[in-house]
Amino acid sequence: ISFLKVYPNGKEEIKSRRINPEMPIPPQSTAIHGITDEDVKDCPTFRQVARSLADQLEGCDLAGFNSSRFDVPMLAEEFLRAGVDFDMSKRKFVDVQIIFHKKEQRTLEAAYAFYCDKKLDNAHSAEADAMATYEVLKSQLDRYPDLVNDIDVLSKEYSSFNNNVDFAGRFIYNEEGVEVFNFGKHKGKPVSEVLKNEPSYYSWMMDGDFPMNTKQVLTKIRLKELNG
Structure with missing residues (x-):
């Protein structure tokens, strides 16, 4: 767990500590962050630090990158598992990734230029937009090896956005x-x-x-x- 706490006067305070996940760390995860089971065997569990962490975050709003889908839901779930009442409804949330997606151009013309290296003529004409969209999709499938050429996968895993009430989207x-x-x-x-x-x-x-x-x-x- 690492967090950067920024006070109203601009003071910055960063804290980091490793947590024992109480289960084996998959090799795929270790390959990303470099942390092994041996590294965390003597570290505290989340339950052991939950109250202290909640106290340190008391009165704080929360920000992160993709935090609305990952960090915040995970933190909320772990506090609940630990029996710590950390009221998320009192916080404000800032997701830097969402700001990035909203501020940087995400038009069809931009996608066509990025993926196909072409200028979209007659933009916003129905036929040109339809053809360009299909070219972009084909280029995406060629560019990303993990992007499966399957409608179910493309629909459920890459194109589904809901106005969730709970973090899991139930x-x-x-x-x-x-x-x-x-x-x-x-x-x-x-x-x-x-x-x-x-x-x-x-x-x-x-x-x-x-x-x-x-x-x-x-x-x-x-x-x-x-x-x-």
Whole structure:
């Protein structure tokens, strides 16, 4: 765990420590970060440092690169597992990757120039855009060895973005801003409506193998309806 704490007066404080993950570190991971099982065998577990870490982050907003999809959800889940009440709803989040994607040009013309090394003439004409889009896709498949030429993979793993309510995306906001299920037999139905008509579904999810954050969000929705 490493974090850089920046105070309002500009003071910077960085802290790092290794954590015992309580499971073997895969060789593929060691190849990336260089940390082995031997390196962490005598290090504390997250549960042992969770309270201290929460105290150090008290009053802090959180920022990172791809943090909205990785760092923050993982941190929230680990605090819950450790039984530490670190209220994420009180924080503001800044994701540098999202800022990067929003500020740098992400138009079809830019993609066509980057991937195909061509200038897109007649941009925004339906036919030119359709042909250019297909050329970009073919070029992406050629450029990235790990990009599988399979519609299911391209759709589910590379093209799916949802307005998640919980970090795992089990619940999402629909166009009206209502929390709806994003899986199973109730997919697309409002969570509050399902819990009202089928109370046992709440118990099934709470007893099931769902992330703790998902269960926490489900409980909040249920309590909101009960108190509403």
